[in-house]
Amino acid sequence: MTLSSMFVRISAICAIAFISGCGNIGSGSLSSGDGSAGSGLRERTPEEARQSLIDAGQLDPERETIWDLFSGQRDPNVTVEVNKYLWNASLDVLNFLPVQTVDPFTGVISTGYGTPPGGGRAYRATILIQDPALDARALNVSIERRGGGSVSPETVRAVEDAILTRARQLRIQDSQL
Secondary structure, X not given: OOHHHHHHHHHHHHHHHHHHHXXXXXXXXXXXXXXXXXXXXXXXXXXXXXXXXXXXXXXOOOOOOHHHHHOOOOOOOOOOOOOHHHHHHHHHHOOOOOEEEEEOOOOEEEEOOEOOOOOOOOEEEEXXXXXXXXXXXXXXXXXXXXXXXXXXXXXXXHHHHHHHXXXXXXXXXXXXO
């Protein structure tokens, strides 16, 4: 058996294995995992799935095909993908830290060392806002102590919660105008 014929046979076996593994995709109903029938869950139609993505703001309704991504219809310098409430709340909550760099287009706020009111240690923070939604998943906070130590995860979570709470307050104030 030559090397080329062995390569062809192995390629054919891999292709058959790949195609047979795809056989269960979209093949029926969804279940609750316990094997019970009639759980109330059903498979969504492609139209329903597309509409739910449009409603969630994850899909542009004017784009129809994959090739529309490359058409350049939209100017990337006009659309900012950062939530303004999270951005302003981050600056409000961490106002005791001196701001070193900000980039509203990428959603990064980097601060210098500062001491919180009533505290004795100096901290610095880097905030990343990576989604236009007012959501906890859109916010990432990293805090470091002077001297190279990181802070506890509970402290980071408390700062994130404070930023999210302030962002919701700002949104409520904005909607009452």
